[in-house]
Amino acid sequence: MLEVKDLHVTVDGSEILKGLNLTVNPGEVHALMGPNGAGKSTLSAVIAGKDGYEVTSGEVLFEGKNLLEMEIEERALAGILLGFQYPVEIPGVKNIYLLKAALNAQRVARGEEEIPAPEFMKLVREQLSFMKMDGSFLQRAVNEGFSGGEKKRNEILQMLVLQPKLAMLDEIDSGLDIDAMKVVAEGINSLRNADRAILMVTHYQRLLEHIVPDRVHVLVDGRIAKSGGKELAHELEARGYEWVLEESAA
Amino acid sequence: MSAAHAFLQRLGERADDEPTWVAARRQAGAARFEALGFPTKRDEAWKYTDVRRIAEGEFTLADDAELDEARFAALGMPLDAHRLVFVDGVFSAALSDLTDLPEGVSVEPLTTAMRTNHEAIGGAIGRLAGVDFSPFTALNVALSEEGAVVRIGQGVVVEKPIYVVFASRANESARMSHPRVLVMAGARSQSTVVEHYAGEAGAANFTNVVSEVMLERGAIVDHYKLQEASSEDLHVASIHVEQGRDSRFTSFNLNLGGALVRTDLVTDLNAQGAETNYNGLFFVQGRQHVDNHTLVNHNAPNTFSNENYKGILNDRARGVFNGKVIVKRDSQQIEAYQNNANLLLSDRAEIDTKPELEIYADDVKCSHGATTGQLDEEAVFALRTRGIDEQMARGLLTLAFAGEVMDQVRLPIIAERVERAVAGKLPERFNLADLVEVSDALEEA
Known part of the structure; x- marks a missing residue:
């Protein structure tokens, strides 16, 4: 589904990704871990299409298509959704506007009719209650005045409504208390199915206790230094990143 | 002659x-x-x-x-x-x-x-x-x-x-x-x-x-x-x-x-006890020119004023905002708040904004601020990552900018009319009239 091949990316003139390779297949959940500054967030930013990241070589394919040539919104319409580490507050734009506009953009792109209002409301209300969010969220401006936990829940709510093929979650666990973490993790787990892939960027093993990954990758200095199964996360938790750094230097 | x-x-x-x-x-x-x-x-x-x-x-x-x-x-x-x-x-x-x-x-x-x-x-x-x-x-x-x-x-x-x-x-x-x-x-x-x-x-x-x-x-x-x-x-x-x-x-x-x-x-x-609220919204395009001069005279103690003016300027339109508040001597226990925010949708649009406070009393709470800017590019990006096309995202944010004033309007027919006008007057590419309809339908549902 997602193929990242020998990706080199510079930000403000310095190289952050230095030949990253990663393949994510449908049905898989991958966790991308690594120390600060390794380039974890850079990868998700490049896949989402954020400005300021220069791809100097390599390619990113999504379902065989060159992702890097697609507009930001085209990537979303193709089925990629990024859950932000720091979701942006958008004063004046109600959540309901955003959800409706986004869902209809997807439907129109697939050549479907726009969703009728009652059907839309039913869908959104179901997902809201699944995320243990109050109905008043819909009339509130996107993320404005939301607590850290509310913002993250809102990101997952958008995923549940939009049902992406590839969900990328950038440090979705940061700023969450234990209860919020459980709700967010349940939301993400409910997205798991044979056709969908999930790529999680995280610092901590904690999240992976709730969402058990198929593959764990350690990103060190702009490339993947080690990959393994879920047990790799436990090892990292116990031993830190030092040994991976030493191994990869050797 | x-x-x-x-x-x-x-x-x-x-x-x-x-x-x-x-x-x-x-x-x-x-x-x-x-x-x-x-x-x-x-x-x-x-x-x-x-x-x-x-x-x-x-x-x-x-x-x-x-x-x-x-x-x-x-x-x-x-x-x-x-x-x-x-x-x-x-x-x-x-x-x-x-x-x-x-x-x-x-x-x-x-x-x-x-x-x-x-x-x-x-x-x-x-x-x-x-x-x-x-x-x-x-x-x-x-x-x-x-x-x-x-x-x-x-x-x-x-x-x-x-x-x-x-x-x-x-x-x-x-x-x-x-x-x-x-x-x-x-x-x-x-x-x-x-x-x-x-x-x-x-x-x-x-x-x-x-x-x-x-x-x-x-x-x-x-x-x-x-x-x-x-x-x-x-x-x-x-x-x-x-x-x-x-x-x-x-x-x-x-x-x-x-x-x-x-x-x-x-x-x-x-x-005393008198309160005035100024809500202003202007949307100008082409070569339109709009000039708003406001003045509040706090002539008595315990009086209150609150002003919020917002301007959206497109093309080569020009706007002027001059908001003055005067607190007379001995007019104590005054509250006076003023804000003017402007959104420039084009490089050639221009706004001249000047808040003025003249305060001759000492026990007062006053604030004023003026901002002029473009749309928040982070927000444009965030909306686009949800599949909303760039023009629509910009239109949505423009409407949202006006919304802060429009939310105060107590006659729905006027609020809706102005929202539609703002949406309709946005460059055609913003294509927002549909969205206003959608949101109206939703609120009814």
């Missing part, structure tokens, strides 16, 4: 059968206007607004109010209201509807009010806005003929809005009108007054209106000025408000149309 003198020639064309006191007022206005002349950019209050298009224009006074129902329906709002309609400044009885006015309320054309209630009206009109406020108020006094007079008795709550429509027709030659609006709100009364300036496409007339709103103790007035003239119309307005103890005035100055628009809004808070 000076431009001022040329305008005053029109005086001679008018009725000789006016009462002497009216004629005397006209003469005073004419004399003052002739002495002042049209303002120039050398006048501080007109620094950014060039009125040559008015001074050099040739305008005649309209003689008739002909406008059929269909043409009127295209301009007015279907508001369940007590309605008074003027066509190029001339009263139209046919289009007005004053059938079920509640007891204690009178809504009349100025000429009628002058005839039937000379004492009450004659003493009030011009009390807040005489010949000295600006050359345009002097010109209005010299040439005014018609207008709306609203009187609300003590303790009367007027359920329906009082809706005053000033329709500007697409005439063969340009017309001018100098209407007056006088609102006298009795003690503890409650009312909503809507001044609606609507123009047919291609209308190129000059409107020079002066409004006076007087609130007695405990009165509550919501005042709307919705300006939707054509993109050729010239419009100068001043609104003067006087507030008694514990009264509350809320202004909505919503500006969408016009080639050249200048609005002055002045409130005197004369007794």
